[in-house]
Amino acid sequence: MKTTGDQQLVKRINRSVLLRLLRRRSGLSRAQLAQESGLTKSTVSLLVRELIDEGWVTETGPAAAHGLGRPSTPLQLDGSRRAMIGVEIAVESLRVVGVSLTGEVLWSVEEALAEHEPAAVCRQVAQLVVRAHAALAARPVLVSGVGIGLPGAFDEASGTVRFAPNLGWRNVSFLPLITRALAEAGCPPVAVHVQNEADTAALSEYEFTDGDAKDSLIFVTCGVGVGAGIVLNDRLFTGLQGMAGEIGHSILQIDGPACSCGRRGCAETFFGARALGQLPDPARGGVFLGVVLQNLWTTFNPGALVVGGPSCERHPDIVRTARDTLDAYATSAGVAPPPVRPARYGLLASAVGAAALVLHHELRPMHAPSLIH
Template structure:
């Protein structure tokens, strides 16, 4: 006999199937959703009504003929009534955005980081998140959750930030600290998700950009630190302790320049922001970025490579040099290099991606909840997967 928990999970999975279908094929009718998902028409009809009532879906005004019988009504993801808040904790600043389900930036705030003590950062983040929620409420946007991107290796299984050398943080139990700060700032109890800021940047492109990001994408972010967010097989690849993608601390030169992490010859010492600011021609750092892109390409073979971050905004020449370097390696091997594009959201990529992190978890209910994603009671509904199962 099924338990109530089992039935609720099955329902969340079924809802997620419908939402993911409509994200990839907007305009499907209820009948088409039933056909594509394998769910019964009655189940689809019931779930669609719930998703409309909760602000996930909206009906188009125009009906479409569908053979004999009554015309069908196309359905779309609703970009007006539900949204997420995303936070990037950068080395130099905090960026907070309110984002719709369709990836539209509804509002954005940025402040210089006023201190690097963890408790101080959490309080500053919570204050900006509360201000952003107020702006969303004025738009009548219902909040689904809050995502936070951090500049360091984050262990999702334990909720621990292993290290963020540019902030001087090591082994910080971050999730309870930010959850407490948000509550003290008057935030309602909504799901809070945390991840590395390069990983969240990757999700800004993977969840909201159409086209080339099929089931894999790598986002390289270049700033004071250098990191890579990796999406493989429709999932973030973070490694056993959250250290996957810490390319800024991969070694490009044995016994090279001393890095902030304590190693020598890290990639960050060749094209991190501090190094670029000292070069007469900062674009030269793009050669090393190109080497890293080549290594990521041959290691993961992603469908898309994206670069972004403060250094790419300040020194756009490094991107062009990196592309040329990558092309040179590809030509030497007689292969076609993957396309490299710049971030769709510019400096807001990590913050928008932190908001996308909420959606990423909502759309995959089979993922086990961990300390890195603290689900609190709220009116936010949790959906999505690709498995098709009927509700009992």
């Protein structure tokens, strides 16, 4: 006999199947959803009614007749009634956004990071999230959850920031701190998800790409720190303790320049923001970025490489130089490289992707559960 918990999980999985089908092919009817999902028509009808009532799905356009029987009504994700809040904790600033299910930025704010002490950062984040909630409620839009991206290795299993050298954090129990701060600030109870800022940036491209997103993508973010968000086989690849993608601390030169992490010769010391600021020609840093792109390409074979972050906005030549460097390696090997493109959301990529993290979990109910404060 199945338990209630099992039945609820099956229901969540079935809902996610329908949502993913509609994200991939907007305009499917209930009958088409049943055919493509393998679910019964009665199950699809019940789930679609729930999804419409809850603001996930909307009926669009006139019903179309297909031979005998009732006309079919096209369905699509509803971008007007439900949204997610995304937060980027950067080294020097905070960015908070409200994003619709379809990737539209509905509200945003940025302010300087007042302190680096973890509890103080959480309090500042909580105040901005409360503002975001109020702004979205005024539209009115229902908030599905809060996602947070931060510049370090986040261990999802324990809710701990293992390693964030540019904030001076090591082994910080972040999830309890932020959930407590949100509750004390009066934030309505919602699911809270946390990941590395590069991981969330990758989701801004992966979850909100038009059409059927490829199952692999790497986002390289370039700022004070350097990191990579990696999506493989439709899932974030974060590693055992959230350390995957810390490419800023991969070694490009033995006994090279000293890095904030304590090592020498890290990639960050060649094209991190501090290093670029000391170069007569910042585009030179793009050569080292191109080397890292080449290494990511040959290691993971992604469908696309996306490059963004403050350094790319300030020094756009580094992206062109990196692409040229990657192309040169590809030509030498006689192999076509993956496409390299700039970030769709610019400096909001990590914050928008943090909002997308909420959707990413909603569409994959077998993933580890979030914490609801």
